[in-house]
Amino acid sequence: MILVIHCLARLPNLYIMAWWIIVLLSLLFFICWLLISPVEVEIDSRIPRAKLQWVGIGTAVLWYDDEWRLSMYILFFRKTIRFSKIKRKPKKKRPETATKKPKKRKNIRKQLTKAARIIKTFRVIEWQLAIDTGDQTRNAQLYPLNFLPGAFRHLDINFRNESYLYLKIRNRPWKMVYEFLR
Numbered sequence: 001m002i003l004v005i006h007c008l009a010r011l012p013n014l015y016i017m018a019w020w021i022i023v024l025l026s027l028l029f030f031i032c033w034l035l036i037s038p039v040e041v042e043i044d045s046r047i048p049r050a051k052l053q054w055v056g057i058g059t060a061v062l063w064y065d066d067e068w069r070l071s072m073y074i075l076f077f078r079k080t081i082r083f084s085k086i087k088r089k090p091k092k093k094r095p096e097t098a099t100k101k102p103k104k105r106k107n108i109r110k111q112l113t114k115a116a117r118i119i120k121t122f123r124v125i126e127w128q129l130a131i132d133t134g135d136q137t138r139n140a141q142l143y144p145l146n147f148l149p150g151a152f153r154h155l156d157i158n159f160r161n162e163s164y165l166y167l168k169i170r171n172r173p174w175k176m177v178y179e180f181l182r
Contacts, residue, residue: 035174040125046164114180121175128166130156 034057042051048064058074068083133139142157156162 035177036172038170038172040168040170042168044166046166117179117182118176121179122169122171125170126168127154128156129154130158130162130164132158132161132163
């Protein structure tokens with residue numbers, strides 16, 4: 001009987017602990033989902049548009065239609081911003097400080113190699129590049145580039161006065177975090 005009373009006294013603590021475990025596991029699952037879900041960047045210069053999509057999380061689209069606009073869709077939040085409507089505040093002049101702190105010299109080589117490693121984690125999904133230089137002779141000189149093995153059906157040197165870039169790249173956040181911390 002004493003054992004039953006002792007177990008019943010500890011029962012509310014077990015419920016609280018179970019809820020904490022459920023909450024922590026849900027949070028861990030959500031963080032893993034954020035790190036695993038792919039991020040796609042799409043740039044199309046035919047219609048001036050750039051799109052950043054974090055699959056399952058949200059999308060940001062920047063485009064030009066008589067004015068620059070930015071639309072954001074993040075989970076249940078939607079917002080469209082017109083850049084012509086944004087008013088700039090005048091800059092306040094800061095008082096000059098008498099003592100200037102010496103600037104720390106950062107190791108630029110380390111930062112550049114880290115940035116290069118992060119850029120290498122991106123994968124090109126699709127790309128198309130059309131070039132017309134406006135000079136018939138230069139176009140004729142560049143035309144054999146259309147038939148390079150890696151550029152076939154992606155590169156178009158043309159005489160149609162058509163120049164554009166379409167690029168779609170993909171990455172996963174865990175790869176960027178790993179290369180940043182490495």
